[in-house]
Amino acid sequence: MHKTTHVVHLILLCLSTHFLQAQDAQNTANDSVQKNLKISAFPVAFYTPETAFGFGGLGIATFWLNNESQETRPSSVQLGVSYTTKNQMLVYAPFEFYRDDEKWRLLGEVGFYKYFYNFFGVGINSQEENEETYEVTFPRVRLSLLREVLPNLSVGVGYEFDGFSNLKVEEGGTLEASDVSGKRDGTVSNVGVQAFYDTRDNIFFPTKGFYIQGNYFTSSKFLGSSFNYSKFELDNRFYQKVGKKQVVAANLFLANSSKNTPFYDLYYLGSKRSRGINNRRFQDNAELSFALEYRFPIAGRFGAAVFGSTGTVAPDLAETFSSSFKPAGGAGIRYIINKRDGVRIRVDYGMSSEGGNFYFTIKEAF
Numbered sequence: 001m002h003k004t005t006h007v008v009h010l011i012l013l014c015l016s017t018h019f020l021q022a023q024d025a026q027n028t029a030n031d032s033v034q035k036n037l038k039i040s041a042f043p044v045a046f047y048t049p050e051t052a053f054g055f056g057g058l059g060i061a062t063f064w065l066n067n068e069s070q071e072t073r074p075s076s077v078q079l080g081v082s083y084t085t086k087n088q089m090l091v092y093a094p095f096e097f098y099r100d101d102e103k104w105r106l107l108g109e110v111g112f113y114k115y116f117y118n119f120f121g122v123g124i125n126s127q128e129e130n131e132e133t134y135e136v137t138f139p140r141v142r143l144s145l146l147r148e149v150l151p152n153l154s155v156g157v158g159y160e161f162d163g164f165s166n167l168k169v170e171e172g173g174t175l176e177a178s179d180v181s182g183k184r185d186g187t188v189s190n191v192g193v194q195a196f197y198d199t200r201d202n203i204f205f206p207t208k209g210f211y212i213q214g215n216y217f218t219s220s221k222f223l224g225s226s227f228n229y230s231k232f233e234l235d236n237r238f239y240q241k242v243g244k245k246q247v248v249a250a251n252l253f254l255a256n257s258s259k260n261t262p263f264y265d266l267y268y269l270g271s272k273r274s275r276g277i278n279n280r281r282f283q284d285n286a287e288l289s290f291a292l293e294y295r296f297p298i299a300g301r302f303g304a305a306v307f308g309s310t311g312t313v314a315p316d317l318a319e320t321f322s323s324s325f326k327p328a329g330g331a332g333i334r335y336i337i338n339k340r341d342g343v344r345i346r347v348d349y350g351m352s353s354e355g356g357n358f359y360f361t362i363k364e365a366f
Helices: 028-036
Strands: 038-048 052-063 075-084 089-099 104-119 132-150 153-168 186-198 208-219 230-242 246-257 286-299 302-314 326-338 343-352 355-362
Touching: 038 326, 052 326, 052 355, 132 186, 153 208, 302 343, 326 355
Parallel strands: none
Antiparallel strands: 038 052, 052 075, 075 089, 089 104, 104 132, 132 153, 153 186, 186 208, 208 230, 230 246, 246 286, 286 302, 302 326, 326 343, 343 355
């Protein structure tokens, strides 16, 4: 009998606060500032079996750097802070900065997490009854500096850092009995090369264009890495407007990592690409997954989406083509909190053969 994991997110209040809007047409300097910066913020509360009750806030600021044309993509900074009754904490600040008519871009995230994650074992044949959670504390840094070398094509360097500590695993459980790397804490410190091909018309709610990102990272002992491994990812996204305001979005993702990859950096089904599958339900060194989503307006600021996905994991990428695939699908509601840039709140319910999950967050899944 399949278990349905209920993850109920309760939105206590949703406030879209747009600061610095034009108020005095006679003050040209103020009008310029007001048109440049827009801030949206809202408090949230949630409940999950892993975290119990939690509460916090999410906010996003969008703007253009000095002397940047407002015909280009805006830069943005997000900030999220959450705390749970199980004494977990999440603080995260993703950011995107665009300069010189988008020829330069600096992307990344700074965060601190004290959180629980699922572990079912490794491989596509892991068993649902082996589910357990482990607690870990870590600061996180993600940085990417890229330069446009051809129209819409940027290349550059990237850095990843996760400092895992205070790892608490279930005594005699699946994780303790496994031979995965990283069971005794450790530091992920990877450097790599990255490439982006980006023709999207909007970074928050694309209605047309491609987004293709390729990454190759390798661990660096010089930078303090506790592990010796490398990994490759190719994230392919396509957007197409259908009708007047409907959008079809597709995401093909493939990735492969070498032996000795720490288990918390393995690829997995769940979350954005496989909504409806328990997070990290299936994980391994390689992933091949595909997601398709149809997005459409309802009325005013409200919209909706229906989505489906299929994916698999395996010890290496070649084996994913013969591995069993796990389908999932669902639907969700959208609410626009920033009309100018198309930033949305996303509430989804996804289902798989093992049950269903609710998701609440900001921005589209891909």
